[in-house]
Amino acid sequence: MGSRRDVARAAGVSVRTVSNVVNGYAHVAEATRARVLQAIADLDYRPSELARSLKRGRSGLIGLVLPELDTPYFAELTRAFVEEGASRGLTVVIDQTDGDLERERYLIDRTEYGSLFDALVISPLALTPAHLDAISDDRPLVFLGENPFPRFDHVMIDNRLASRQAVRHLFESGRRRIAAIGTKGTDHGSSSQRLAGYHDALRDAGLGESESIVEHVDRFRRADGAAAMARLLDRPDPPDAVFCFSDPLALGALRTLATRGVRVPHDVAVVGFDDIEDGAFSTPSLTTISPDKRFIARTALGLVERKLSGTAESAALVIAPHALILRESSAPSRP
Template sequence: MAATLSDVAARAGVSIKTVSNVVNGTGRVGAATRERVEQVIEELGYRPNVSARSLRHGRSGVIALAVPEIGNQYFAELAELVVKAAEGYGWTVLIDQTEADPDRERLVLQGIRSHLIDGLLFVPGRMLKPADFAARTDTTPMVLLGERMTRVADRVAIDSYAAGRAATEHLIDLGRKRIASIGAAPSGDAVSRGRYEGYCDALVAAGIRPAARLVMPLRRWRQEKGVEAVERLLSLSKPPDAIFCSNDLLAHGALRALYDHGVRVPEDVAVVGIDDITENRYTRPSLTSIAPDKRHIAETAVGLLADRLKGSFSSAPREFIAGFHLEVRESTGG
């Protein structure tokens, strides 16, 4: 049988209230008493009843982070930072993978696990519409991460337009003229459109006319799609001398395809991505990338959720734009 509060109290020779104070970090308990209770808890293998605690306090101490793909290193790194930020509030993080499936994401919005969690951090995929968010009836506090939704909740994001423009301007500064874009599209979601428009505006500002043949819009931003896009670009009569990839996974695929075709990077083609995942340091050549401040994104999102849970804000949804910088590596000559 699992040990109970009563068992711990009897073994330690204290009241049940004292044990409860030690477990929950409440009340005043002397150091010696606390040490004795903690020792007994360890000896008996006592574990708090989370369900009972939730009923008493109205909180489970658990928040959820819903992301499209845990296998995408950007989301994995973001999740790690969210877990660290949540530890500061004594929270456990439940991580859910939606695979960017609209039906699964609608279930997340409608609170399929609301009985387990106090709050939700949600990174939507690309298929949800404003109406999906407007139809949400679940009252669990929610913070959105990204630019794929209307302002229906607190939101943390980076400026995709500015990121796309900064990446392209870096390639222009290298003297490149035939700059291709892989991933972003004028008819895509807010992230895709923002990065595409930043790319185009950087070219126009430099007196370079955007060429449709150098734009490779993609729905899925994965390594294999980067390979396929570069295969098409290299078949052109005038291949690009630089490639802007809308995320690092596409850039990794691009680097592989260029290597397979004997194209030198950065001598023949310079490559830049977005996200600055850890793997970029170990590709060959190492990848230049726009580096969002992921730690700030995670800490801000968790902080916003904490505000809502404390009832600190009853105002309209708040929006925070995180900063970024360009991390120059070998793929552009760094």
């Protein structure tokens, strides 16, 4: 590939004129423009985005750091970010941590120590605010998810409220033995908030702590949901409704219920969380909490731009909207 200088020499003009042609500057003679374009084509020249970025002081690259990509929720969120970024002239590139603390720290440190990215949007799993003590809050970092990171911009949904609404819905549709599938012991994040919402709703309904039925899982996948549901059905007092902390868990539960010949929603109602595409097409289709992924992406990128433009006064905490999507899996059993 030829350089800018080669092009200038070949076209018999100065380097500056090449620049003018490339950038479509107004006052360039037609003949000159043609000669330069010809030279560009001959030498297979293309401007270095690296150099441009250096001059501009921005690369236009935003890193999106997620725990895992094969979780449908994150995959769909990724899509929202990429599309939303494109419409703002930002390129969103994705990195995955597997919830590994070291990797989360590494990626943040890299931004800290001057990477090619203008900013990072990160959904941490293992990271806690204490790990960020040494990190200046001038850094363009935007956090997603439920763990609070006080000094930084943050976009989350109200997990506790959403869970409460989901469980209230089950109660209002006539269920009385409502189980939850989903806490993990180590998780200090969304699980505990969703659990809190579950307990809120039981309390609202006048049910005591003793009537809570919580089934733990290690991961939030179909297989875990299926196994947890089987354990619930094997209890002497099986539930008539299940609130699952993720859609894949709920889809797994549906599978077990189908296998065991338990009718959904007639015998057991199921509600999930995340509103992934599969849930809309399952049999029965899945009632779920739908976080507004578009809103999350738009807001997070807006915060990034605000930070980069220097207009930010203090860290923002944005609660993104969510909706309870009613589908077949939770239709009332007793009209």
